Amino acid sequence: MKKTAALFLLGIIVSTLLFAGGKQEASGKKEAEVQSVNFWFHLDDPEARVDSLIQKFEQENPGIKIEAERVPWDAYHQRLLTAVTAGSPPDVSQVKLWWQPQLVELKALEPLDKWISTWQGRNDIYDRVWELTRYTDGKQYLMPLQMVILYMYYRTDMFKKLGLSIPETREEFLDVAKKLTRDTNGDGNVDVYGFGIRGARGGHDWWGAFVLSSGANFEKGGLTTPEAIAANQWFIDLYRVHKVSPPTTPNDGFKEIIANMQSGRTATTIHHIGSAKGMVDALGDKISAFPVPEGTEGRWTSFGDEENAIFSASKVKEAAWKWISFLATKENNLTWQKASGQISVNKSNAEADYGELSRFVKATTESADFAGVLPAHPATAEFVESVWPTTMQRAFLGEITSKEMMEIFEKHFYGE
Amino acid sequence: MIRALRRKTDLYPYSLLLPALTVTTFIIFIPLVYTFGLSFFNYVIWKPHEIKFVFLGNYKKALEDEVFWISFRNTLIWIAGVISLQLVLGFITALLLNRQFFWRSLARSLILIPWVTPSVITALMWRWLYDGNSGLINDILVRLGILDRYFPWLANGSTALPAIMFALMWQGFPFFTVMILAGLQAIPTELYEVAKVDGANPMQMFFHITLPMLMPILLTTILLRTIWVANSLDIIFIMTGGGPGYASHTLPLYSYIRAYKGLDFGYASTIAVYLTLLLVMIVTMYVIRILKTEERFR
Amino acid sequence: MKKHTGVIRAIITLHLPVLLIVLFATGPYIWSFISSITPEKDMYKGGVSYFPENPTTRNYSRLFSKINFAENLKDSLIVATFAMLFGLAMSVTASYSFSRFQFKGRKPLLIQFLVINMFPIVLLLVPLFIIMSRFHIRDTYIALVFAYATFSIPFSTWMMTSFFNAIPRELDEQAKIDGCNRFTAMVRVVIPIALPGIAATAIYIFITAWNEFVFASVLTGKSVRTIPIALQNMVGQYQIEWGLLTAGGVVSAIPVIILFFFIQKQLISGMTAGAVKG
Numbered sequence: 005m006k007k008t009a010a011l012f013l014l015g016i017i018v019s020t021l022l023f024a025g026g027k028q029e030a031s032g033k034k035e036a037e038v039q040s041v042n043f044w045f046h047l048d049d050p051e052a053r054v055d056s057l058i059q060k061f062e063q064e065n066p067g068i069k070i071e072a073e074r075v076p077w078d079a080y081h082q083r084l085l086t087a088v089t090a091g092s093p094p095d096v097s098q099v100k101l102w103w104q105p106q107l108v109e110l111k112a113l114e115p116l117d118k119w120i121s122t123w124q125g126r127n128d129i130y131d132r133v134w135e136l137t138r139y140t141d142g143k144q145y146l147m148p149l150q151m152v153i154l155y156m157y158y159r160t161d162m163f164k165k166l167g168l169s170i171p172e173t174r175e176e177f178l179d180v181a182k183k184l185t186r187d188t189n190g191d192g193n194v195d196v197y198g199f200g201i202r203g204a205r206g207g208h209d210w211w212g213a214f215v216l217s218s219g220a221n222f223e224k225g226g227l228t229t230p231e232a233i234a235a236n237q238w239f240i241d242l243y244r245v246h247k248v249s250p251p252t253t254p255n256d257g258f259k260e261i262i263a264n265m266q267s268g269r270t271a272t273t274i275h276h277i278g279s280a281k282g283m284v285d286a287l288g289d290k291i292s293a294f295p296v297p298e299g300t301e302g303r304w305t306s307f308g309d310e311e312n313a314i315f316s317a318s319k320v321k322e323a324a325w326k327w328i329s330f331l332a333t334k335e336n337n338l339t340w341q342k343a344s345g346q347i348s349v350n351k352s353n354a355e356a357d358y359g360e361l362s363r364f365v366k367a368t369t370e371s372a373d374f375a376g377v378l379p380a381h382p383a384t385a386e387f388v389e390s391v392w393p394t395t396m397q398r399a400f401l402g403e404i405t406s407k408e409m410m411e412i413f414e415k416h417f418y419g420e
Numbered sequence: 421m422i423r424a425l426r427r428k429t430d431l432y433p434y435s436l437l438l439p440a441l442t443v444t445t446f447i448i449f450i451p452l453v454y455t456f457g458l459s460f461f462n463y464v465i466w467k468p469h470e471i472k473f474v475f476l477g478n479y480k481k482a483l484e485d486e487v488f489w490i491s492f493r494n495t496l497i498w499i500a501g502v503i504s505l506q507l508v509l510g511f512i513t514a515l516l517l518n519r520q521f522f523w524r525s526l527a528r529s530l531i532l533i534p535w536v537t538p539s540v541i542t543a544l545m546w547r548w549l550y551d552g553n554s555g556l557i558n559d560i561l562v563r564l565g566i567l568d569r570y571f572p573w574l575a576n577g578s579t580a581l582p583a584i585m586f587a588l589m590w591q592g593f594p595f596f597t598v599m600i601l602a603g604l605q606a607i608p609t610e611l612y613e614v615a616k617v618d619g620a621n622p623m624q625m626f627f628h629i630t631l632p633m634l635m636p637i638l639l640t641t642i643l644l645r646t647i648w649v650a651n652s653l654d655i656i657f658i659m660t661g662g663g664p665g666y667a668s669h670t671l672p673l674y675s676y677i678r679a680y681k682g683l684d685f686g687y688a689s690t691i692a693v694y695l696t697l698l699l700v701m702i703v704t705m706y707v708i709r710i711l712k713t714e715e716r717f718r
Numbered sequence: 719m720k721k722h723t724g725v726i727r728a729i730i731t732l733h734l735p736v737l738l739i740v741l742f743a744t745g746p747y748i749w750s751f752i753s754s755i756t757p758e759k760d761m762y763k764g765g766v767s768y769f770p771e772n773p774t775t776r777n778y779s780r781l782f783s784k785i786n787f788a789e790n791l792k793d794s795l796i797v798a799t800f801a802m803l804f805g806l807a808m809s810v811t812a813s814y815s816f817s818r819f820q821f822k823g824r825k826p827l828l829i830q831f832l833v834i835n836m837f838p839i840v841l842l843l844v845p846l847f848i849i850m851s852r853f854h855i856r857d858t859y860i861a862l863v864f865a866y867a868t869f870s871i872p873f874s875t876w877m878m879t880s881f882f883n884a885i886p887r888e889l890d891e892q893a894k895i896d897g898c899n900r901f902t903a904m905v906r907v908v909i910p911i912a913l914p915g916i917a918a919t920a921i922y923i924f925i926t927a928w929n930e931f932v933f934a935s936v937l938t939g940k941s942v943r944t945i946p947i948a949l950q951n952m953v954g955q956y957q958i959e960w961g962l963l964t965a966g967g968v969v970s971a972i973p974v975i976i977l978f979f980f981i982q983k984q985l986i987s988g989m990t991a992g993a994v995k996g
Contacts (some may be wrong), residue, residue, distance in 0.1 A: 048954025050962060051784045071940065076950035079935035082680045086936050089465060090847040106683060109466040193569045205661050252552035254664035255575035259958050269553045278956040382466045389681040397664035401577050432900060436815035440808040440871050447868040448834050451845035516736050527736050529979045531743045536974040538929045538946045541967035545746050556749060602918035606884050640880040644873050651838050654931065672838040679841055692838045699836040707829060
């Protein structure tokens with residue numbers, strides 16, 4: 005064991021030397037003529053490129069070079085956190101709104117207010133977007149980049165065949181979903197389910213549409229009121245009692261949700277414009293969209309978003325600002341959306357032509373007034389990534405009751 | 421005989437070890453000590469003002485944590501199940517592929533495929549094979565009349581973990597095959613020739629020559645594989661994310677989720693230390709056995 | 719007649735079981751291949767389709783023309799090859815030392831290699847990231863080569879120690895009588911006999927490096943992009959490029975299979991050569 009102890013000691017000494025050495029070297033560096041901005045981003049389409057935007061920007065801003073790096077989505081959050089924790093984040097990164105609280109608490113982000121106040125493009129971004137992305141301390145850390153709003157996809161052919169009309173309330177929706185759930189080939193097994201619920205990670209959007217619209221909210225105590233518990237019970241019952249969602253629901257992720265719609269296994273589901281093209285490719289005009297139905301207290305749907313943030317550790321903040329404001333400007337933002345498949349944050353792009361996807365754009369804009377976001381709380385990231393899915397799955401499996409489920413959520417955000 | 425080589429100040433064996441020790445110190449040991457240290461702290465990185473030394477606080481907290489115990493139990497099932505599945509299939513395959521036949525090289529290369537397939541593909545592929553709405557496995561089972569309707573393998577609390585274990589068997593059995601094959605080939609053929617002359621049948625040769633000669637390698641392979649399998653989490657994470665509920669949570673997965681989703685590095689490190697302790701216990705028995713086997717060769 | 723029953727017996731006890739195992743091993747891969755040549759729009763047409771009606775090579779041409787998969791293959795090949803060589807060099811010497819010498823601290827050191835392997839390595843990312851940054855090797859081949867070689871050392875050292883232990887020590891003694899010193903005895907006599915074991919370990923390191931994702935995703939970025947990173951890029955937030963992904967998976971397995979096909983010829987001849995010497 006002596007050997008191990010000696011080894012340990014050696015390790016400590018060498019590492020100390022090393023760390024000290026590293027610091028000296030870094031301080032001796034001079035700032036170069038050309039400022040290079042490290043930019044992390046991700047796009048769902050592996051073939052999409054943003055090179056043309058970078059070229060255009062570099063031409064307009066000589067002296068700034070954009071070092072764009074594409075990070076796989078599944079590794080994005082972890083990589084960003086590792087880099088931030090280790091003290092070497094990029095200059096600019098694309099971020100999700102619900103990462104903001106943690107990043108702000110870590111003091112990793114640079115407030116943008118000083119630039120935004122004099123920025124001309126400010127008024128061309130939807131007020132609602134500014135409102136939703138502002139942090140609770142009143143500062144603006146995020147620069148809007150792209151947005152999506154979730155709505156219902158439905159099979160027009162199935163609705164027509166069964167003589168169903170678009171449901172306006174959640175009770176009408178349940179009725180429609182029950183009728184759509186049926187055995188089409190007479191073998192005694194259900195072949196089509198009325199509603200595809202995503203029970204795995206990311207499914208909180210489905211849950212929110214029915215629970216946050218019917219009395220539940222994320223204020224302290226807002227998840228455990230009798231109304232909230234009842235709304236949650238209503239949602240659980242879709243799967244457990246009415247069985248309008250496939251038996252695979254607890255583990256269904258977006259791939260399954262979309263595949264089930266495309267193969268005709270489900271007749272409705274919730275998603276956004278990002279999957280519209282794939283749906284149309286598979287189903288043509290047999291697929292269309294409507295806003296999520298009304299709960300007992302109005303409608304709620306999820307506002308999905310993506311922003312750019314500048315990190316406080318950056319040494320090229322001015323250049324970084326130029327880049328992110330460039331991306332949030334009219335035609336550049338529209339070019340970005342061609343790669344991202346999402347919707348521009350600029351008012352002046354509202355009339356842009358989306359061609360065969362315009363019926364989905366319509367459902368999106370109709371939903372804008374009641375689109376909401378999860379609370380700006382550092383615990384939200386874990387809520388989304390693991391607390392919601394595990395707890396929801398347990399409720400779906402009957403391991404816990406609706407009340408227990410909501411109490412777990414309440415405890416996650418507000419402690420005992 | 422080896423003792424003749426032993427001299428008091430012989431630096432030669434140490435010099436052979438030096439490169440390996442140096443790099444492991446930097447790349448594993450220092451990070452490990454750092455992380456181990458975190459386990460004694462309340463260290464949720466987004467709560468910088470609450471970071472404090474709590475000594476064994478996290479360790480006590482884990483013992484009262486229901487999810488910890490579920491993950492603990494699942495880890496034991498996971499290790500025992502995956503290792504025995506991989507070992508049995510890997511061993512049988514190795515014995516078959518050790519025989520002479522004309523397409524042996526081809527077969528040996530082809531069975532490597534599961535192992536060389538990147539985990540992300542393995543996980544997504546199996547997830548898709550198991551799919552409860554249009555998966556191949558369900559389709560085959562229904563066609564064969566074993567099932568009368570599609571079954572949601574990964575969405576069911578009692579089949580999720582076994583289903584992933586089966587996928588991991590697929591991924592890992594070639595490893596056993598390769599190692600056991602290498603071990604089989606290191607057995608001097610003279611031993612079999614002598615045994616044949618003495619009139620031994622194949623059964624006797626297997627139990628008296630093959631198995632004992634293979635033992636050191638077999639034990640080491642199982643041991644190392646146990647550690648690897650216990651720590652593997654990417655496939656579980658992609659296939660079910662630990663769900664449904666906690667049905668496929670294992671200790672490393674739970675630790676990973678605590679660290680990178682909750683940013684609770686203190687508690688995550690504690691869970692990792694418990695996992696290490698668990699493995700140390702399992703492995704101690706083993707190492708004693710291996711070192712004994714080793715002695716026999718001295 | 720006798721020959722005939724022999725053939726049937728060989729088929730039942732050998733060829734058929736091997737065939738079944740090969741089918742099990744390659745089944746999902748073949749299925750992946752089928753997916754990769756199925757046009758995207760036929761993918762979810764309904765139910766399970768075993769053979770595509772309109773096979774297409776589009777995913778493969780996209781893979782090489784638009785995704786630059788050749789670059790990823792090159793990066794993976796470089797990283798895995800050097801990790802293998804570097805890892806082998808360190809673990810072969812270390813295990814020879816463990817196997818052939820008795821010295822102070824032998825057992826603790828041997829066990830130490832095992833224990834550090836038990837900790838979930840994903841938790842070591844943050845400190846490792848810091849160390850790599852300090853050395854200024856983040857996002858280089860060196861970072862990954864070092865990381866993979868090192869993380870394989872505990873494993874390969876233990877593996878190799880068992881292989882060396884299985885080689886009778888009398889051979890070393892004999893070599894010394896024949897005029898070898900300690901180093902040349904290792905290189906000329908023991909290593910050639912241990913070649914099957916070394917080859918197996920080499921394959922282990924190579925494949926591990928070839929498939930590793932977590933470290934690659936954190937320790938490298940713009941300049942080094944291995945295959946798992948490229949494949950992971952096809953899994954988006956709201957979309958999986960299943961056709962491209964399966965095509966990538968099919969392609970990425972091929973170099974390793976070919977490599978193994980040649981290594982194992984070496985492996986068998988190496989063994990025979992060793993046996994002759996022995």
